[in-house]
Amino acid sequence: MTLTIYGDRISGNCLKVKWVADRVGMPWRWVDVDVLKGETRTPDFLRLNPAGQVPLVVLEDGRTLAQSNAIMLYLAEGSDLIPADAFDRARMFEWMFWEQYTHEPAIAVRRFHKAYLNKPDDEIDPALMVRGRAALARMQAALSAPGCAGWLAGDRASLADLALVAYTRVAHEGGFDLAEYPAVQAWVARVEATLPVRDFDRS
Amino acid sequence: MTLTIYGDRISGNCLKVKWVADRVGMPWRWVDVDVLKGETRTPDFLRLNPAGQVPLVVLEDGRTLAQSNAIMLYLAEGSDLIPADAFDRARMFEWMFWEQYTHEPAIAVRRFHKAYLNKPDDEIDPALMVRGRAALARMQAALSAPGCAGWLAGDRASLADLALVAYTRVAHEGGFDLAEYPAVQAWVARVEATLPVRDFDRS
Structure with a gap:
């Protein structure tokens, strides 16, 4: 599957998602969302993430996930980025x-x-x-x-x-x-x- | 094992730990730490949790864990409080x-x-x-x-x-x-x- 990442390149929270996707070999496409221009507060974006925050990812089946650390946990499951102990x-x-x-x-x-x-x-x-x-x-x-x-x-x-x-x-x-x-x-x-x-x- | 919970009874974050411990049948003893009296900022407490926050749990082997949600995840592992999907x-x-x-x-x-x-x-x-x-x-x-x-x-x-x-x-x-x-x-x-x-x- 290909992950769609809505993110702002200046945001460390957004880069976290890219890093883990790359590390586990998950293909992604990036949709720029400019926080400074208020693009996380538009009606269209709020429909994707009612919390009005990036990063937001869309899975291939259309389901969405927010919160950078929650997305990292989802992507990294089964990898050595999550300790076995x-x-x-x-x-x-x-x-x-x-x-x-x-x-x-x-x-x-x-x-x-x-x-x-x-x-x-x-x-x-x-x-x-x-x-x-x-x-x-x-x-x-x-x-x-x-x-x-x-x-x-x-x-x-x-x-x-x-x-x-x-x-x-x-x-x-x-x-x-x-x-x-x-x-x-x-x-x-x-x-x-x-x-x-x-x-x-x-x- | 018996879990030692350092907590303040007025703190929802601390109650979370008690709830999960009870739910999974983990015995615990509670040590009252009064946030209003500054008891999370004493040298003794800061040695237990350098972040100066409750809850803090001590496992039977002396290892410590902080952050309410992290403690919940640790205690709930393998239970139905964590979705299988x-x-x-x-x-x-x-x-x-x-x-x-x-x-x-x-x-x-x-x-x-x-x-x-x-x-x-x-x-x-x-x-x-x-x-x-x-x-x-x-x-x-x-x-x-x-x-x-x-x-x-x-x-x-x-x-x-x-x-x-x-x-x-x-x-x-x-x-x-x-x-x-x-x-x-x-x-x-x-x-x-x-x-x-x-x-x-x-x-």
């Missing part, structure tokens, strides 16, 4: 929910305000920097803890790493300095090396 | 991530400010009411759509229903009127009827 899998879920609850609402949102809405720093809610730095510090602690194999859950790259790298790798666009978090910086490079690199241009 | 399971995940990203940060947060911090309405961010009402409207639409079997994913209660009922059932404490969302109100009663009722007093 029950506890490692639980840890993967823990990081994925933390990503959406704590990391993304600080780091991705600050990046969007700074790099895409072009707001000056003093017009951006200062809590976003505080929370984003706390999130990066938590990742630094986890990735430099004794016994950490270099990945967030288990001993290889999992969906937890893909979910969290999506906005961590562009955190500098939100004004965060990854050099302060060296274990995170090394982990970003490590995860990026596992990512498929099919260009949009070849799609 | 891959697409129904994906839909369950979609609702669970939406709950943490969109529903909880509006409805649970407004309830906390109003009912536990006792803030007057005009001191509560008005966006919380707008976002909470939009979340309830989205659930109303899903639960009254043709083909909906009365549950959020598949044809029986799943973790999606348990995750979302946790704060929907107490939304009135946050100033939301469920009578405006009759399909949601009926669904709350339906889900509550599936919940185990082991009292804390008997723990």
Whole structure:
């Protein structure tokens, strides 16, 4: 089957879906939806996803799925991106929910305000920097803890790493300095090396 | 094994864990952690969960897990709370991530400010009411759509229903009127009827 991905190329949440589809060999076609132009709020798009968010995927039978991490779980089922060990899998879920609850609402949102809405720093809610730095510090602690194999859950790259790298790798666009978090910086490079690199241009 | 649950009884996120443990027959002991008294921010608690949040569970071997929805997935594995069909399971995940990203940060947060911090309405961010009402409207639409079997994913209660009922059932404490969302109100009663009722007093 071919997956149809409605997404915005500036969105880490949308790239997650592309990465997993490429990694598991699922063909896809990409439909650009421009968040800045309000294209996630049109009546046509809201019929596809009442939550008004990208990414949104349409399966070949017409059924739709939303929420980046839920789509990743659907696509990755049976692959080594989901740990076989029950506890490692639980840890993967823990990081994925933390990503959406704590990391993304600080780091991705600050990046969007700074790099895409072009707001000056003093017009951006200062809590976003505080929370984003706390999130990066938590990742630094986890990735430099004794016994950490270099990945967030288990001993290889999992969906937890893909979910969290999506906005961590562009955190500098939100004004965060990854050099302060060296274990995170090394982990970003490590995860990026596992990512498929099919260009949009070849799609 | 016996699960140790660190939680606050006023927290829907913590009750989720108790409900699933009871439902799958996992014995537990409850350790009260008072969020209002700052007990999730003490050095001892932060050693257990660096994210400084409840619920947090400790397995018998000393390993810890955080994030309510991740803990539910761990405990419910192999039970009928997780749909066997891959697409129904994906839909369950979609609702669970939406709950943490969109529903909880509006409805649970407004309830906390109003009912536990006792803030007057005009001191509560008005966006919380707008976002909470939009979340309830989205659930109303899903639960009254043709083909909906009365549950959020598949044809029986799943973790999606348990995750979302946790704060929907107490939304009135946050100033939301469920009578405006009759399909949601009926669904709350339906889900509550599936919940185990082991009292804390008997723990």
